[in-house]
Amino acid sequence: xxxxxxxxxxxxxxxxxxxxxxxxxxxxxxxxxxxxxxxxxxxxxxxxxxxxxxxxxxxxxxxxxxxxxxxxxxxxxxxxxxxxxxxxxxxxxxxxxxxxxxxxxxxxxxxxxxxxxxxxxxxxxxxxxxxxxxxxxxxxxxxxxxxxxxxxxxxxxxxxxxxxxxxxxxxxxxxxxxxxxxxxxxxxxxxxxxxxxxxxxxxxxxxxxxxxxxxxxxxxxxxxxxxxxxxxxxxxxxxxxxxxxxxxxxxxxxxxxxxxxxxxxxxxxxxxxxxxxxxxxxxxxxxxxxxxxxxxxxxxxxxxxxxxxxxxxxxxxxxxxxxxxxxxxxxxxxxxxxxxxxxxxxxxxxxxxxxxxxxxxxxxxxxxxxxxxxxxxxxxxxxxxxxxxxxxxxxxxxx
Numbered sequence: 001x002x003x004x005x006x007x008x009x010x011x012x013x014x015x016x017x018x019x020x021x022x023x024x025x026x027x028x029x030x031x032x033x034x035x036x037x038x039x040x041x042x043x044x045x046x047x048x049x050x051x052x053x054x055x056x057x058x059x060x061x062x063x064x065x066x067x068x069x070x071x072x073x074x075x076x077x078x079x080x081x082x083x084x085x086x087x088x089x090x091x092x093x094x095x096x097x098x099x100x101x102x103x104x105x106x107x108x109x110x111x112x113x114x115x116x117x118x119x120x121x122x123x124x125x126x127x128x129x130x131x132x133x134x135x136x137x138x139x140x141x142x143x144x145x146x147x148x149x150x151x152x153x154x155x156x157x158x159x160x161x162x163x164x165x166x167x168x169x170x171x172x173x174x175x176x177x178x179x180x181x182x183x184x185x186x187x188x189x190x191x192x193x194x195x196x197x198x199x200x201x202x203x204x205x206x207x208x209x210x211x212x213x214x215x216x217x218x219x220x221x222x223x224x225x226x227x228x229x230x231x232x233x234x235x236x237x238x239x240x241x242x243x244x245x246x247x248x249x250x251x252x253x254x255x256x257x258x259x260x261x262x263x264x265x266x267x268x269x270x271x272x273x274x275x276x277x278x279x280x281x282x283x284x285x286x287x288x289x290x291x292x293x294x295x296x297x298x299x300x301x302x303x304x305x306x307x308x309x310x311x312x313x314x315x316x317x318x319x320x321x322x323x324x325x326x327x328x329x330x331x332x333x334x335x336x337x338x339x340x341x342x343x344x345x346x347x348x349x350x351x352x353x354x355x356x357x358x359x360x361x362x363x364x365x366x367x368x369x370x371x372x373x374x375x376x377x378x379x380x381x382x383x384x385x386x387x388x389x390x391x392x393x394x395x396x397x398x399x
Contacts, residue, residue: 002152002322002323002324002325003027003138003152003153003285003318003323003324003325004026004027004028004152004323005027005028005030005138005150005151005152005153006022006027006028006029006030006151006152006153006154006155007029007030007032007129007139007141007149007151007153007154007155008029008030008031008032008154008155008157009031009032009033009128009129009154009155009156009157009158009162009163009164010031010033010156010157010158010159010162010290010292011031011032011033011035011038011039011110011114011123011125012039012106012110012157012159012290012307013106013109013110013113013290013304013307013308013311014157014289014290014291014292014307014308014310014311015031015033015155015157015158015290015311016031016110016113016114016116016117016121017054017058017113017307017308017311017312018155018157018289018311018314018315019031019117019121020058020113020116020117020121020311020315021058021311021312021315021316021319021397022315022318022319023117023120023121024315025315025316025318025319025397026319027315027318027319027323029121029122030121030122030123030124030151031117031121031122031123031124032123032124032127032128032129032143033123033124033125033126033127033128034126034127034128034158035125035126036125036126037125038107038110038111038114039106039107039110040107040110040111040267041105041106041107041186041187041266041267041269042105042106042107042110042185042267042269043105043106043185043220043222043269043298044069044071044103044104044105044106044211044213044220045103045104045105045106045109045303045304046102046103046301046302046304046305047064047102047104047304047305047308048301048302048305048385048386048389049305049386049388049389049390049391050305050309050339050389050390050391050392050394051304051305051306051308051309051389052102053394054308054309054311054312054394055308057312058116059116060112060113060116063112063115064102064104064109064112065102067104067105067108067109067112068102068103068104069103069104069105069211069212069213070196070212070215070216071089071103071196071197071198071211071212072088072089072195072196072197073086073087073088073089073196073197073198074086074087074089074197074198074199074200074211075087075197075198075199075200076199076200076201076202076365076366076369077199077200077201077253078201078253079201079252079253081192081199081253081254084366085365085366085367085369085370086197086369086370087369087372105213105220106304107267109304124143124146126145127143127144127145127146128143128144128163129141129142129143129144129154129163129164129167130142130143130144131167132154132164132167132168132286134284134285135150137150138150138151138152138153138285139151139152139153139154139285139286141154152285152323152325153285153286153287153318153325154168154285154286154287155286155287155288155289155314156168156286156287156288156289156292156293157288157289157290157292157307157311158292159290159291159292159295160176160271160274160276160291160292160295161176161234162288162291162292164286164288164292165288165292165293167286168283168284168286168288169278169283169288175276175277175278176274176275176276176295177274177275177276177277178228178229178272178273178274179272179273179274179275179297179299179347179351180226180227180228180273180351181224181225181226181227181272181273181299181351181355182224182225182227182230182243182244182247182270182271182272182273183222183223183224183269183270183271183272183273183298184222184223184240184244184268184269184270184271185220185221185222185223185268185269186220186221186261186262186265186267186268186269187213187218187219187220187221187265187266187267188210188218188219188220188221188258188261188262188265189218189219189261190210190212190216190217190218190219191210191219191254191257191258192210192219192254193216194210194211194212194216194219195212195216196212196216197211197212198210198211198212199211201252201253201254201255202355202356202362202365203251203362204356204357204358204359204361204362205225205226205355205356205357206223206224206225206226206247206248206251206355207223207224207225207354207355208221208222208223208224208248208251208253208254208255208258209221209222209223210222210254210258221258221261221262223244223247223248223258224273224354224355225247225248225355226355226357227247229272230243230272234271237268237270240268240270241262241263241268241270243270244259244262244270245259245262273297273298273299273351274295274297275295275296275297275344275347276291276292276293276294276295277294277344278293278294280333281293281294281329281332281333282325282329282332282333285325287314287325287329287332289307289310289311289314290303290306290307290310290311291303291307293310294306294310294336294340294343294344296340296343296344296346296347297344297347299346299347299348299350299351299354300343300344300346300347300350301346301350301385302343302346302385302388302389303343305343305389306339306340306343309336309339309392309394310332310336310340312394312397313332313335313336313392313394313395314328314332315397316395316397317329317331317332317335317397319397320395320397335392335395336392338391338392339388339391339392342387342388342391343388343389343391345388346385346388352365353365353368
C-alpha cells in the first residue's frame, strides 16, 4: 500500500466521511479543522438516493433516521400566515409514496460522522493548513498553529471557500460562480407552533421561512434574497447580520421577530448561493471532495449527498489502486463527473421557485404547487430529483 498518511482539511461532512473509509481500508487519516470543535447548528440537509446507501454501508443510517427532523410538509403563506400553497413531505416521494430523502440538521449529521470516526481517526481542531510544499518524500504541510508535518496526500474537504483549493489550484474567483443570491440561517424559538410544517413567505426577490426541529420544540429561520455579489468580510458575523437586516428591512410576516432573534443566535450562517466548477479535482498529491470541488449550491438540495458519495468514491478508488494517487484520482473523477453534473443542474429550476422575481412569478409558483397533487407534473418533478440522486452505480470497494 502506497501513500498511507493522508491529511484531510475539514471536519464537516465530506472530511469525516473520507476519513471513515480511508481508515477502513488501512490508511492513516488525520483531519484538521479550523473550528475548536465539530460545528453544531446549520440548516436541515437531505440524504437522497445513493447517499443513503453510503450512510447504510457506514453503519450510520439508523442514527440518521433517529435524528430526522420529521418535517410534515412545506407551506407558502401570506403576511397573515394564511396558507396559500402546501406541499406534504411525501408528495415528491418515490412511486410507492415513500419519502425519498432523509432530512437532518447539518450539525446533527456532523456529530454522527464524528462519533463514527473519532476513536480511530486523529482529529486536530482549532487549526488550519497555512502552506503545502512538495518534498521528495511527500507534502510538507505548515499549519497556522501546530508544528509542520509531512503527509503523502492532502484532501481538501473544506467547503466552497476551500483553503486547500486556493493553495493547490489558485484564487477562488476562478472556480466559484455566484448564482445571484444569498442565504442565511440560524436557530430560533418555535414562535408559530409549526407542528412539523415549514412555513415560507415570499416577496419579489426575497423569501424568509421557519421550519421545526428537535421534535417541534425548536426551529430554524432561513432567508434567501436576490443580489449581485456583495463585498463583506466572511469572518465578520456582525457585518453579515447587518447585510441580512438591510435586505429584509420593513418586511412583514414574522420577519421582524426573526431578525430580532438573529442578533443573539449562536449559529448564525451567511453566504452567497454559489456553485463550484473545476476542470479537474486533483493537482499532484492534493485532491478536493465535496463543496470544495463541486458545490451544487443550497438551491440544488443534493450538496450533502454529493459530499457523502464523493467521499465514498474517492476513498474507494484510493484503496482499489493500492494508494496510487495518479490512478485513483483519475478514476474518482471519471466515476463522479456525471453524477455531479446532474446534481448541479437542479439548482437553476429550484431557484426560480424559492426566490421568485415578481408577484406574477409568486402567483404562478403557488398555483403550480396547488395543482401538483392532481397533475402528471408530480411524477416529472419527483423523477428529476430522484434520477439525479441515483445517477451513479456505487462500486463495492471492500478489499
